[in-house]
Amino acid sequence: MKKHNFSAGPAILPSTVIKEAARAVANYQGMGLSLLELSHRGPEFTAIMDEANSLMKEILELPDNYKVMWLTGGASSQFYMAPFNFLNQGETAAYTDTGTWASKAIKEAKNFGNVSVLCSSKDENYTFIPRGYRIPSTAKYLHLTSNNTIYGTQMHKFPKSPIPLVCDMSSDFLSRPFDPSPFGLIYAGAQKNLGPAGVTVAIVREDMLGTVDRVMPSMLDYRTFVNNNSLYNTAPVFPIYVSMLTLRWIKKSGGLKAMQRKARARARVLYNEIDSNPLFKGTVAKSDRSQMNVCFVMEEKYAALESEFMSLTKENGMVGLKGHRSVGGFRASIYNAMPKSSVVALVDLMQEFAKRKA
């Protein structure tokens, strides 16, 4: 049976990428050796790294003063590495509290300087993206979370800011074009739109570097990665290779404009069904709905049907649809690699279920 993978991450990857990655593990380019066994300093991986970097720059249209870093430790490590690299004790950074991960980023930043939380939707279970806050021009940077995986909200427009933006884009990275120039740092765990778990991309604007005076271990200093092309130590070879394959796929598929067009089409089909189906309802403000993570629950009077519908989705080859415990119900993660046909299969099932039950 065809599987429909709605997992929030690690998540669906393009099927051509999976096939090529499996071949590389078995025997890289017919060399008689697995990619896993090749030196990270050899010509094969050097070519992979160079291509990954140049595809990233091309696809995101990054100016020359932006440097791509391939890190590990997930976005969770960037929660402390960003303030560690940018914020002196005594200085202030501004944060927006739009979900669980934003709130963790705030907690970690407090270890390194003053944190001013400009807004929060926590009291309403993060069901919307706050607007209308004032951004202090004296703060070192403004931290944003572009898409909130758990709650299913997304920042469709970035705020105009007098200070550099630092943005966790983990769950909508590479799903839409954007102007990089207001950003001092963009970071994203790979395991949504880019690759398997085990690598984190961080893109830094050069003028952000070297502005703090604390003691920095080599592996926590962004400059170590910038100056050594992310090869100061052994890089996570396989996760970077798969990410490079995904970047190739994005380019071949038409780049970020095509990703955005497809994301909009997928999301529209699913949100339309949620809004018109008598059994289901969305959980967040319509204007802030994520095009990557679609959260929905049963209407109150049909609450008892939740587990029955969940079972039905499983019987139909759909995996990863259980909502996060903070929201409940269902979450359909529909990343770049998700075919529209999988979304249509889910919508068909919702319609069929409504016919039977409503």
Place this chain on the structure above:
Amino acid sequence: MKKHNFSAGPAILPSTVIKEAARAVANYQGMGLSLLELSHRGPEFTAIMDEANSLMKEILELPDNYKVMWLTGGASSQFYMAPFNFLNQGETAAYTDTGTWASKAIKEAKNFGNVSVLCSSKDENYTFIPRGYRIPSTAKYLHLTSNNTIYGTQMHKFPKSPIPLVCDMSSDFLSRPFDPSPFGLIYAGAQKNLGPAGVTVAIVREDMLGTVDRVMPSMLDYRTFVNNNSLYNTAPVFPIYVSMLTLRWIKKSGGLKAMQRKARARARVLYNEIDSNPLFKGTVAKSDRSQMNVCFVMEEKYAALESEFMSLTKENGMVGLKGHRSVGGFRASIYNAMPKSSVVALVDLMQEFAKRKA
């Protein structure tokens, strides 16, 4: 042509592990999904993680007060994480300077407390493991590097120490049995004897934890990994899976005693040839020769033949034999997964070359 992979790391892995890893990338256990696309919180990866942990404990015969952590960032990150977790400002840690990596560990530790370097073989290009130093009982721990990948030396016996040992075992981890009880921390990048690049194992004795008073970001505190079974954030799924497969292979092959027996046999064949062949000579003290990384150079009078022999090895399917620039000549890394037949092929080539040239 059959390839003989003498790379220092990422390095050769058992061929059965490679085959199973490739299958898991293509389609994990016939699920119709790649392992790369599965949630790190799902039943499949939970089972993998549990098996990896229990195999590690079983193979190393770890007492219950030792906890296995699966980290990222390589041994290079443990160079600062160990002192960060164990050493207060004002306290002293003892270090042994036995090679490039030991020296980097010393450099990073100096950021966090006092470092007392008990011995160094740097002045003789790290060609031996120093002995006879006094270990101060007032120091917090003694840091060792059990095997020096670049120079080809190995600590065949660990010093008797009044303080806990902290040991970088990256390049001989799982190659021999040892008594874990003197160790407060053991760490190893996976990409030698364990798995692909992208995961680092650290094994901590519980009483080492919580003994410093500095501010600790969650992702830098060993307790975060111990308390969350290394799943506080998204773990590097695939590198951990491949490591688990390698642990299965070690167990099935007879455990660490069998690994040691095979390592000794491989090393003996190669060192015997180096010592008896008129063209070649070893680079380090015989008593400290590594059973994992065998460094050798041409005898002075045959120095001009080096590149000819290097070409010959390549023509015969041998890769990764170029010595590190700090030593020159040749380095044959002969890790757990290296079949003796590959070592014999190299020895045959050395003999043939000597017959032609000597």
